[in-house]
Amino acid sequence: MPIDLPKDVRAQAIASIERYFREHMDEPIGNIAAAGLLGFFLEEIAPVVYNQAVSDVQERLQARVAEVDLEVHEDAFGYWKKYEKVGKGRR
Template sequence: MKKTLSKEERQQMLSDIQRFFYDTRGEEIGELAAGHVLDFIEESIAPHYYNQALDHAKTLLDDRLASVTEELYVLEKQLKR
């Protein structure tokens, strides 16, 4: 499931990249070059962060499910023998 950026989001990211290059390297890059950097980030770097976020979400869900499971066991009625 790939989320596409809105025009506004993409434009903001391009501006951020251009500002980064200027602030850190003193280089003014155009929108085309910033677009290439953004495309590289989307294709090569972002998937690592996406997968890490999924792992984090899975861990949180596993912890919550374990908590709910414990609460359900507490609610069980004892059987008479």
């Protein structure tokens, strides 16, 4: 499944790559080269990050599902228990 970015996000990512090269590398990178580098990262490396995120979400959801019975459990046959706490029931 390819990872696509909305146009505005893609433009911001390209601008960020250009800025990174200006501030941290010996030579700046042009817009077309930055777009190519972004495309490479999205195709080659982003799936690793995506798959890890999916795995993390699955783990958290499984933990939450395992606790559902604790959160929504209702005791059965509780009608008479409320009278036992107050005192003897009516006769």
